[in-house]
Amino acid sequence: MSIRELPPQLINQIAAGEVVERPASVVKELLENSLDAGAGQIRVDVEQGGMRRIRVRDDGRGIPRDELALALRRHATSKIADLADLERVASLGFRGEALPSIASVSRLTLTSAVAGAHSGWTLRGDGGDRFEDPEPAPHPVGTTVDVRDLFYNVPARRKFLRTERTEYGHLEEVIRRIALSRPGLGLELVHNGRSGLRLPPATEAAARDQRVARICGEPFIQQSVFLEQEGAGLRLWGWMGLPTFSRSQPDLQYFGVNGRMVRDRLVTHAVRQAYRDVLQHGRHPAYVLFLELDPALVDVNAHPAKHEVRFRDARLVHDFLFRSLHRALAELRPGAVPAPAA
Ligand code: ADP
Ligand code: MG
Numbered sequence: 001m002s003i004r005e006l007p008p009q010l011i012n013q014i015a016a017g018e019v020v021e022r023p024a025s026v027v028k029e030l031l032e033n034s035l036d037a038g039a040g041q042i043r044v045d046v047e048q049g050g051m052r053r054i055r056v057r058d059d060g061r062g063i064p065r066d067e068l069a070l071a072l073r074r075h076a077t078s079k080i081a082d083l084a085d086l087e088r089v090a091s092l093g094f095r096g097e098a099l100p101s102i103a104s105v106s107r108l109t110l111t112s113a114v115a116g117a118h119s120g121w122t123l124r125g126d127g128g129d130r131f132e133d134p135e136p137a138p139h140p141v142g143t144t145v146d147v148r149d150l151f152y153n154v155p156a157r158r159k160f161l162r163t164e165r166t167e168y169g170h171l172e173e174v175i176r177r178i179a180l181s182r183p184g185l186g187l188e189l190v191h192n193g194r195s196g197l198r199l200p201p202a203t204e205a206a207a208r209d210q211r212v213a214r215i216c217g218e219p220f221i222q223q224s225v226f227l228e229q230e231g232a233g234l235r236l237w238g239w240m241g242l243p244t245f246s247r248s249q250p251d252l253q254y255f256g257v258n259g260r261m262v263r264d265r266l267v268t269h270a271v272r273q274a275y276r277d278v279l280q281h282g283r284h285p286a287y288v289l290f291l292e293l294d295p296a297l298v299d300v301n302a303h304p305a306k307h308e309v310r311f312r313d314a315r316l317v318h319d320f321l322f323r324s325l326h327r328a329l330a331e332l333r334p335g336a337v338p339a340p341a342a
Helices: 008-019 023-036 063-069 083-087 098-104 164-181 206-218 220-223 263-273 314-330
Strands: 041-047 053-058 107-115 121-124 135-137 144-149 186-191 196-197 224-231 234-241 255-256 285-292
Touching: 008 098, 008 285, 023 053, 023 098, 023 164, 041 164, 041 285, 053 164, 063 107, 063 121, 098 107, 107 263, 135 263, 164 186, 164 196, 164 234, 164 255, 196 206, 220 224, 220 255, 224 285, 234 314, 255 263, 263 314
Parallel strands: 041 186, 255 285
Antiparallel strands: 041 053, 053 144, 107 121, 107 144, 121 135, 186 196, 224 234, 234 285
């Protein structure tokens, strides 16, 4: 076979292989876009665990009519313009791949309205790079992305989808992670027309505690301490579980870097070291922690789905995490442990 350039839809489908594994990954990408658009309230409607339909509606800044087609085009983004931007990127997205990838493996419609426009506009993705003209559609300022029949045209992928229940479980976990990382965000999840989760924005400390309790359970919030530490340009905040709340599995460990939830080996290691002397062998700490630092000091372009990050100064980050948590644990004299509420 001679060398040929692949058609756009196939290129997008190949890219989709990296970022769109299942309904939960679609939800993650769409929510990240809503957050990047400055949304304060997001509603997620799903049917059949997201396999049949995922609709994400936000009140962000919207997309102007003339940019709708661009939003569905590969490598088109409003978030970076050059390498310098990439190296200090603070948005969750920047690759310009999510929407075209999702559109190439589903039936996607993008509807949006910006402030000051007479109307909203809607555009259907076709998976490639040719689009009809947008059509007027009523919509408040913000964006709705409607994704139906995920993998309808990729049987090989569809085969890997699990039961509705399993897919919904993954999707809920994505929502939980984002809800934890943005306490000020109002989030609503509706499954098959029934309310799954409804989280009002939480700005005050008590409301934030309550939100964490809703997501991680009442026992966690009762047996954890709130921590806030700063040093060397780094800031760590969040809830660290008391040694008495150790787990047999590492299933309650949330860590965010600059508002992005990550799974990072260096972080896990630093936390484990800090807890080493206070946890029995084989037990795992529970935590919901957030690290904030200059975006230029962390490289998020290490993985298409951005689950992993690379710290420019890994040592500094590791030591800061270890020392902050270790000190906080050392300060927990037996008497300082809050008694569980009656
Ligand atoms: P990326 O997020 O990497 O830029 P996407 O394919 O996810 O790439 O989105 C492409 C572009 O579409 C974004 O850069 C943004 O300008 C626009 N966009 C996508 N979703 C939204 C949204 N919910 N609100 C406003 N703009 C959006
Ligand atoms: Mg995106």
